[in-house]
Structures are given as structure tokens and as C-alpha cells.
Amino acid sequence: MLRPYKGSRNGRGKPRPYDESGLSEEKQLPSGLNAWMKKVGSFAGALGAPGLFLVSFLDSSFLTFPIINDGLLVDLSIKHPERMPLYALMATLGSVLGCVLLFIVAEKGGEALFHKHAGDRAQAIRNWVVHNGFWGMLFAALLPPPTPFKVFVIAAGVFEIRLGSFTLAITIARLVRYFGVGFLAMRYGNGALPFLKQHIWWVSLALILAAITSYVLSRVILRHRPPASS
DSSP: OOOOOOOOOOOTTSSSOOSSSGGGGSEEEEETTHHHHHHHHHHHHHHOOHHHHHHHHHHTTTTOOHHHHHHHHHHHHHHOOGGHHHHHHHHHHHHHHHHHHHHHHHHTTTTHHHHHHHGGGHHHHHHHHHHHHHHHHHHOOOOOOOOOOOHHHHHHHHOOOOHHHHHHHHHHHHHHEEEEHHHHHHHHGOOOOOOHHHHHHHHHHHHHHHHHHHHHHHHHHHTTTTOOOO
16 A cells, blocks of 8 residues: 655755656656656656656657656656646646647648557547547546547547537546646655556546546536626
8 A cells, every 4th residue: 555655865865867757667768668758757857847847748749758757747746746746737738738739730631640550440449539528638638548538539620529628627637637647646656657557547536537527526616607797
């Protein structure tokens, strides 16, 4: 069982330097991840919040940086817990803008790209996106790996899901995800990502319920908003 994080410092009383995504016993990124991606992680970590925004934007658009954005969020939140909301917001903003860019590119003519990446799952993904719209994108954005989320983003653009609904779904999902990861980092330190890995489906279910709750509450609040006085 994980214990609440009590702080992590080296022998000189200073926070640990960036350690390739702060993964405790799993500190090293996957062996298949090449040196270039490790350098990207170190560079982004040195930049702080702007680096987290950049990595999240690239990861959600045309490049893939497995683990790095979550690892950066964990590492930065441990070092500067008072800035965790900023880090979570920057990760969310970068990810949402990256998804919107990919959506727009797909909307302009990405059907071949969709079929290339979706393969024999193309019809099922198309049906899911077209028939479920906002909720379909929200659930897809909250499902854990190896869910091919970028394929859903491309499908949303190709099959002309409303951009407003798409953006709202991604925003809610990413806010819930990154604030959840930031909270776990503050509570469990470098054990946050191993915890997520071990309980990925339970965490995903909790995130989905939290996202649904936040959306329903926002609709209720907006519905009962008093009319503007003339």
C-alpha cells in the first residue's frame, strides 16, 4: 500500500533534480524510448510549466511522447506542490490545443490517415464517434492505454463532430486527468505513476465518474443562472 508522500530530498537538503519523469523504482523511461525523447523530457523539465505545455501539445498532435507528460507533471508537482494547479492547467491547455490541431487537420482531409491507423477497427470507431458525439469523445479521452485515442481524435475531425462539443469533452477529460495525477503526486510522491499503473482501470472509472459529475453540475449551474438585468 502506498503511503502519503513525506517529501523527497537529497543529502544536501535540496529537491532531487529532474530524473526522467520521476518514476521511483521505474525512474527510467521505457527501453524502447530513444535518447532523443529522453533529452526532450529533460529539456521540458528544465523549462517547468512551459515545457509541460510544449510536451503535452506535441504529444496530443503529431508526435508521441509516452509517459513523459505525466512523468513531468509528477516530478514538477513534487518539487513545487504549490504550483501543481498551474502545471495541471498547462498540461491541459497543451493537450487540448494539440487535439484541436489534429482535429482540424483531419477535418481538412484525413480520411486516409484515419483508415491507416484505425485498420479493422475503423467502422467500430466511426460508429462510436458519430453516434455518441460529446460523450463518446469524453469516455475515449479518459480510457487508459492502450486505447488509440489519437484515432478517435482523427475520426472526430473526419466525420465532422462539432468542434465545440469535441473541445469541451477533451477539456473536461484532461482537467480531470491532470489534476488527478497532480493530486496523486502531491500525496504519494514518486509512487504516483506506479500506483496509476497498478490500478489503471479503477482510476479510469473514477475519472469518468468525476468528469460526468463535473459536466452535469456545470449544466445545472448554467441552467439556473439568473437572467441578466436590463
